[in-house]
Amino acid sequence: MQLVDEFRDPAKGRALVEAIRSRLEAIAPARPLQIMEFCGGHTHAIFRYGLNQMLPEAVEWVHGPGCPVCVLPRERVDAAVEMARRPEVIFTSFGDALRVPGSAGSLREAGAEGADVRVVYSPLDALEIARRHPDREVVFFAIGFETTMPATALTVLRAEAEEIPNFSLLCHHITTPAAVRAILDDPDLSLDGIVAPGHVASVVGADTFRFIPTEYRVPTVVSGFEPLDILQSLWMVLGQLEAGKCRLENQYRRVVNEQGSRAGRAAIERVYELAEHSRWRGLGEIDRSGVRLRPNYARFDAERRFGLVSHVAEEEALPCGEVLKGRLKPRQCPHFGGRCRPEAPLGALMVSSEGACAAYFRYTA
Amino acid sequence: MSVDQWQEEKTMCLGVPGKIIAITDTERQLAKVDIGGVRREVNLACVAEEGQSLEACVGQWVLVHVGFALTLISAEEAERTLTLLAELEVDAAG
Numbered sequence A: 001m002q003l004v005d006e007f008r009d010p011a012k013g014r015a016l017v018e019a020i021r022s023r024l025e026a027i028a029p030a031r032p033l034q035i036m037e038f039c040g041g042h043t044h045a046i047f048r049y050g051l052n053q054m055l056p057e058a059v060e061w062v063h064g065p066g067c068p069v070c071v072l073p074r075e076r077v078d079a080a081v082e083m084a085r086r087p088e089v090i091f092t093s094f095g096d097a098l099r100v101p102g103s104a105g106s107l108r109e110a111g112a113e114g115a116d117v118r119v120v121y122s123p124l125d126a127l128e129i130a131r132r133h134p135d136r137e138v139v140f141f142a143i144g145f146e147t148t149m150p151a152t153a154l155t156v157l158r159a160e161a162e163e164i165p166n167f168s169l170l171c172h173h174i175t176t177p178a179a180v181r182a183i184l185d186d187p188d189l190s191l192d193g194i195v196a197p198g199h200v201a202s203v204v205g206a207d208t209f210r211f212i213p214t215e216y217r218v219p220t221v222v223s224g225f226e227p228l229d230i231l232q233s234l235w236m237v238l239g240q241l242e243a244g245k246c247r248l249e250n251q252y253r254r255v256v257n258e259q260g261s262r263a264g265r266a267a268i269e270r271v272y273e274l275a276e277h278s279r280w281r282g283l284g285e286i287d288r289s290g291v292r293l294r295p296n297y298a299r300f301d302a303e304r305r306f307g308l309v310s311h312v313a314e315e316e317a318l319p320c321g322e323v324l325k326g327r328l329k330p331r332q333c334p335h336f337g338g339r340c341r342p343e344a345p346l347g348a349l350m351v352s353s354e355g356a357c358a359a360y361f362r363y364t365a
Numbered sequence B: 001m002s003v004d005q006w007q008e009e010k011t012m013c014l015g016v017p018g019k020i021i022a023i024t025d026t027e028r029q030l031a032k033v034d035i036g037g038v039r040r041e042v043n044l045a046c047v048a049e050e051g052q053s054l055e056a057c058v059g060q061w062v063l064v065h066v067g068f069a070l071t072l073i074s075a076e077e078a079e080r081t082l083t084l085l086a087e088l089e090v091d092a093a094g
């Protein structure tokens, strides 16, 4: 057993598509059903395995804002670039964030101009760089949803335990439930189902998403990331619609339980607290949708350490937000494939392989 | 950039299953994990049971994400899901 290939079996995939088809026939919706996959990991898989092409037209995926790179606001990129340009700083980041455009270029461009910008696979690698370079300041760009939060929190705890003085975070962690609420509160959207983020749920617990069916009456299934996982989750959402039910189901039981990871949640709780609001590129400010370091850990806060004053940069009016909410298809954006391409992204949805526009660009003819 | 390269681009949100092969550093809670044939060092702080020796984790499947084992993967639950899908397959064929 390898726990990957089994969930990519084409024969089972075809059977699921058949089962989905017959449920759709039973429901016979008057308009295509809008199913939102919140998580960029799901968006990526849907395109990579061509799931959207295998499915009947009565199902329409709405690609939600669940890619942290896509919703990274311009001023945070600006802060990162400003920090990276300091001669004493080694700036470390996940590779995904490097190409996101800021007002004065991206981190990758700053690197090309001489800033010491390094891609790391894990925040622990950034800490290792700090150990090796005691004469430099090592800053890690801590972005991501609840999935990456335990990793950065545990890295801070390690830095504390080892008393590593030259390590800090530029923290822009954001939380899924607040963003899902912001979307569901939008009166222009009417979603028929939600495929909820499995890896976030593995940390915070499936129960975190129970508010979607109970408060918003939208059928919700926590899903894994292999093609069979996503098809099965869709089939489960349709099962609820067919039966006239609305509840939270968990397709990803092999990884996700109700409460999530005790140790992961404890580490997050210890190191971070909720911030009043956070800005999301394309969506604007969302209340209590992000975290910051607790006062006890203020010395690991790079913004404090470098006395950075963050200012909100004017954003060029781009239609990315409409795409994030599923009101506009990427191809309907006037910049798609013209001024905005993966090599030179104008909007962030074109940056990451999890962004809806990049996925359309790469995978649809 | 080719599509292949693009797919290989490290995306921060994806977790991958791996099997714990050996504990390498008890103090730092590090283990060698086999991820589809590639071995790398992974931190077990999120899956280690308090008061239990780390050795108990060897042989377990975990979801690996940015250098950390996020959660244990239940092989039985995986089996259960696959059995259900196999039944659908039989239905579709019949």
Ligand code: SF4
Pocket: A318, A319, A320, A321, A323, A330, A333, A334, A335, A336, A337, A340, A346, A347, A348, A349, A350, A357
């Ligand atoms: S094509 Fe570019 S500008 Fe248009 S919505 Fe997509 S990312 Fe935004």
